[in-house]
Each structure stands twice: as structure tokens, then as C-alpha cells.
Amino acid sequence: MNHALILPILLPLLTGAGQLLFYRAPFALQRLLGFASTAWLVLMGIWALSTAGSGDYLIYQAGDWPAPFGIVLVLDRLAAIMLALTAILGFCCLLYASSGTDQRGAHFHALFQFQLAGLNGAFLTGDLFNLFVFFEILLIASYALLLHGGGRARSRAGLHYVIINLVGSALFLIALGTLYGLSGTLNMADLALRVAEAPPEDAPLLAAASLILLVVFGIKAAILPLLFWLPRAYSAASAPVAALFAIMTKVGIYAILRIFLLVFGLGETPVSETAWGWLWPLALLTLALGGIGVLGSDSLRTLTAYLVILSVGTLLATISLGTAASLGAALFYLIHSTLMAAVFFLLADLLGQQRETGYDRFSATGPIGHRWIMGTLFFVAAIAMAGLPPFAGFVSKAWILQASLESAQGLWLWGVVLASALLVIIAASRTGSSWFWRPGDMAKPYPLERGPLTLVSIMVGLNGLLAIFGDPVMGYLELTAEQLLAPGGYIAAVLPEAGISLEEVSP
Secondary structure: OOHHHHHHHHHHHHHHHHHHHOOOOOHHHHHHHHHHHHHHHHHHHHHHHHHHOOOOOEEEEHHHOOOOOOOEEEEOHHHHHHHHHHHHHHHHHHHHHOOOHHHOOOOHHHHHHHHHHHHHHHHHEOEHHHHHHHHHHHHHHHHHHHHOOOOHHHHHHHHHHHHHHHHHHHHHHHHHHHHHHHHOOOEHHHHHHHHHOOOHHHHHHHHHHHHHHHHHHHHHHOOOOOOOHHHHHHHHOOHHHHHHHOOHHHHHHHHHHHHHHHHOOOOOOOOHHHHHHHHHHHHHHHHHHHHHHHHHOOEHHHHHHHHHHHHHHHHHHHHOOOOHHHHHHHHHHHHHHHHHHHHHHHHHHHHHOOEOOOOOEOOOOOOEOOHHHHHHHHHHHHHHHHOOOOOHHHHHHHHHHHHOOOOOOHHHHHHHHHHHHHHHHHHHHHHHHHHHHOOOEOOOOOOOOHHHHHHHHHHHHHHHHHHHOHHHHHHHHHHHHHHHOOOHHHHHHHOHHHOOOHHHHOO
């Protein structure tokens, strides 16, 4: 048994605990521990991608208790992608926070590590109850990170954020209780087999549990009508925290893929059909509201929050097609949209620091410091976010459109994807022209911090590299999609003692 698989969870947990225990130590030591832990997570993410790339499943059984009785962690291609994306994003956000944001409140670095531990645990766990546990870990850390630095706006947004997620947690427990009462297990692989073999009289309760889980994951992913907490919460958080939160909605997307393709995806009439049928209309409505929000935003942070909602709608619409090509395209877009949302949250802070009044509000159009440098960076980032060549957004949307050609819903998807791209271009053009075209430079510009500026530029460059190396990335993601649509391999790897053949459990 390879004990390396538990390190993405154990390492940030121990680091965060140590930072709390020695919180009176020099602040430089807190930063050093955080950087060391997060850099190691980046290496672990690369290792996970390489290990899962062979197509095999890596299983870790805590205490050497076999599934379904013990706690099990499972690494496949999807989990590896999410681990690597989280580590890279976390490292970039931590670097940006070290410019001074981390000193505006207590225990920032410890909370940051707990957040990473919760995220990594959610991606690796093979048990529904432990998915709930890791959700709570990352949510508790996110509550405190949202409030980090204080202020009335953050307190108000934090209250709404806490309440909606507490409701989600309560619904999650109700769904878990229903599933355990019907099947006697919460191990995902074991549950998949029992749900597929459930008697017809259990079908209504199983469908109800699946719909409740869709609501729970919809809250995390910010699906209409469960998304109204997101713009206020994300726009109120500090820049590196909001940038890290860009991965939070993707946890909901990950859970939808994992649970509805694995747990509820087997049998002659999969239970997931009931919930899966809601994804397409909800995706279109989410896209529509996201587009309205983008056009009606009053600040760059709020605009970015609605861009996150737009990305969720695009992902759900693509995923709902249910083919290997559409899933692969959705995963490519997931990587692109997460990185670019983080870039825009950080960019909003950089621009706000160069303005005399208004911070990142569109109503303030006075002179801006270092106009040409900031304007060029904003222009390049806006092109990447809108999905124009030569960046990864263009590659991902072209792949999405190509994957939808054989679907009956393809025409609708073409319309909404192209319309959403047009809305992003309009919103970005309005912002750029009002901030950089007409106003001149400030007479005495504020100092420009080279570290954060370089970091944001590198993150935009990563998006370009994703496009340059699009072919091998696409190959990996296509194999990931095929693995998701054939859950038999997952079940056979977790439950080898059951003697299950891939033909018996594959749809």
C-alpha cells in the first residue's frame, strides 16, 4: 500500500496545526511553513498526474481496513487533475497573499492549509460520509478566510455564506441517512452495486436522495437558483482568498461527476437519469443569469464572480451531453476557467491599488497609475478570459462546440456558448475603455509591486501554455472522460474481494 496517497491531506493538516500551535513564532516562519507545504503539494499533484496517467487506480486503505468497512482513498485521473489544479492555484494565491494580505488578520496561513486539506480530501475520498466530512473542513476554513481582515461587507456576506452552506450540510446528512438506510453502506463503490441491485420499491427513495444530493452539490457549484450567495461572498473576500475560492464551485462540479456517474450510474435504468435530466435546463438558466450579472456588475470583483457563474453554467451544459468528448471538453474548460477567474480576482486588486478612488468600481473613471502596464495586462487577461485565440479558452470552447455537433442539444449549446463569450467581450471592453482609454496617468502613481504583477502575468502565461500543449492535455482528458463513463474499473479496484468483472458493472 502506497502511503504517499494520504500526504495531500495529512501534510496541510499537520502544517496548519503546527502554525496554530506556534502562532507566536515569527511571521516569516509561518510563511515559510505554508510555502513549503504548498510547494510539496504541487510536487504531489505532478506525481498524481503521472501515477494516474497509466489508467490504474491507486487505493489507500486507512488502518489497512478493507473497503467497504474502512476509510478508503482512491486516485484516478479525475482526482489527479483536481489535486494538481488545487495545488498550483493554492501556491499562486499564497504567493500573492505574502505581499501583505496575510497580515491583515489572525491565522491566515493555518486556515489556508486547512482549506487545502479539505479540498484534497474531497477529491480523494471513496466514501460519501467522508466527502461530507471534508466538505465541512473546507467550508469551516472558508468561513474564516472570507472574514479575514474584517469589515462590514465581509461580515454581511459571510453570514449569508454560512447560512446557505449550513442548510446544504443538513440536506447532505438527510441524503446520506436515506442512502445508508436503504443500502447499509456509504462506500461509493459498494453503494454503486447496491443501488444498481435495489428492488423497485426503493426506487422513489433513491431518486429522492439523488435529487437532494443534486441540491447540495448545486449549492457548492452555484447553480440557479442556489447561486445568489456567490457574487456577494466572492466580491467581499480579499483578493487571494477569492482567487482560491475559484476552485470551490468546481468541487460541486466534481461531486456531481463522481456521484452521478459512479454511485447512481449503473443498472438498466440508472437512478441518475432523474437528476441528470435537470442539468441541461439548470445550466441554461445559470448561464442566462450569469450573463445578466456580467453586464450589470458595478465592480471588477463582482463581474469576476458572475464570470464564475457563467463558467459553471457552461460546464453543466457540456457535462449534461453525457459523451466522452463532451466530458473531456468540459474538463479542459474547467482548468481554463478556474485559472482565469483567479487571475481576474488578483488583477482587480492590482488595479484597485493604482486608483485614487473607487478601488475596482466601474463608476470611478479617474486617472490610474502605471496605465500602460496595467492596461496591457488587463487586455491580455481579458482576451484569455473571453476565449479568444491564442489562449486556452479558445481551445476549450472550440472543443466544446465540436463535441456537441452530434447531440440534439448541440444547436442550443452553440448559441449559449457564443453568446456568453460575446457578453464577456462586451463587459471587458467597457471596463478597459473606461479605465485605460480616456483617463490619463496619475501625476504621482502609487508604487507598483513587482512581485504580485509578475505572478499574475505568469498565471496568464500558464493559460497560454495550456493552449500550446493542448494536444497532450486533450489526450489525458479524453482518457479521463472514458474512465468516468466506465465506473467498473473504479468498483473492481476498490472491491477486489468481491470478484466483480468489469463487464458486470460497466453500463
